[in-house]
Amino acid sequence: MPDQTTCQFEARPRRISLAGAHRSPEYCLSCGVRGRSVCSVVDDADIARLAETAVETLVLPGRCFIEEGGPATDFFNITAGTVKLFKALPDGRRQITGFAGTGHFLGLAVSDHYAFGAEALDTVRLCRFSRARMRHLLDDFPRMERRLLEEASNELVAAQNQMLLLGRKTARERVASFLLDRVQDALDPTGVVPLPMTRADIADYLGLTIETVSRTLSWLRREGMIAIGKGHAIHIAAMPRLEALASGDA
């Protein structure tokens, strides 16, 4: 269990050069959602200004780089890896509110304190900006603002789906919905779902316990809907049945 109370940046933070940013559009603000580049929103001069304000950072697995309730000084863009976002109650109960992968922005909070914590699932590469500078950047790059609005809208839709799941779905429906969401994310038509998170993370995401998640996955396997492979990967064997289950039709 990593220390959740500290929040340190790991390894080789460095300034990103203009040339580097330009050659590698997946870096920093120029990277898109889910790997698709939106580099076109900025030109060379933009990149020069962006590069001056951004610092690339590596975050080791299990390391918390946003502390819930801490002062919201920075704005982040994930360039590689996956993070979990979460909120906690004083007695330790946790709710993971989402997973964010390559291209996602973090730290939009209007408040001056972060409303959630963030922890790396695997080794994460991200770009860090001062929020004060970010504000000025938005003044100069209106298309950037539209990009953020689009992302926030998407997250809002995801959040509403999650509220339906948490408030009204059964354990089986939750796990089925989760697997389908993941397979959508992976864009893998063969139906193999990579699960870089532990059972505890899945449980905290679905509002269940690890035991219930484990039991439910076993049940799905016995029913022939999934096959559980090695190394945290799951193969979906009966997509239509799983879809019916996820939407509550079954």
Add this chain to the structure above:
Amino acid sequence: MPDQTTCQFEARPRRISLAGAHRSPEYCLSCGVRGRSVCSVVDDADIARLAETAVETLVLPGRCFIEEGGPATDFFNITAGTVKLFKALPDGRRQITGFAGTGHFLGLAVSDHYAFGAEALDTVRLCRFSRARMRHLLDDFPRMERRLLEEASNELVAAQNQMLLLGRKTARERVASFLLDRVQDALDPTGVVPLPMTRADIADYLGLTIETVSRTLSWLRREGMIAIGKGHAIHIAAMPRLEALASGDA
């Protein structure tokens, strides 16, 4: 029970005149969040253009004016009243994802279908825009876009809080959190909470049943934390105890 499958606009829809919009800044896009005006984002010429694209509409209580999954043609701004936003499962289970009051924007969805339904709790006055026109308006009014981003960020924070509530809080903690949220919204320091929604709405918002909501409110009354008055209003008698309960300290 109003007919949920149809989605009609009620009563005197009309175009808003330039003069009217100008004299009454609470109308349309010029109105702010929770009653605070952000009229300053537009000047007279802006209002003229906005007025040409907006239609004011009255929606009667219980009437559904956004149908979940329906084509997302319009964009809305609430100028009076309160609406509930919800998602439903095929078998009728419902989750209310939020309540939106005066000043809120609805219909940000990036998809071309609404991701949620909306129904008026009381008589609601709102401004309706074509989403196609809305897009052009945003090009001309960058400050409008910032305003929307700010609202989306706020809603995202609220959604994350709600996920924590739905995934990890007990019934008592949920009801206590709900009452405190409402009293914050009402900005009433005397601790009187107006509840324009039914027990069924509260239950669908908190992921509980009406019976559990009723029992829990009775328990809070017996414990001396609240007093239940006439006509859907509740007085908070022991704010600190309720706050401790809501955050899980108790």
Add this chain to the structure above:
DNA sequence: TTCGGGCATTGATTCAGATCAACTCTGCCC
């Protein structure tokens, strides 16, 4: 190779909240 620790699975039991059921309260129309 064995040991140890974290993660996962499975079983037995408990319990918070759902469900089923009865009843009350309130407002409204006649």
Add this chain to the structure above:
DNA sequence: GGGCAGAGTTGATCTGAATCAATGCCCGAA
């Protein structure tokens, strides 16, 4: 005022998931 319908309350019982408990699996360190 009478009666009716929808909203709300309260009680009895049931159940899905939590909790408690034991064991298995995997992997890295000694």
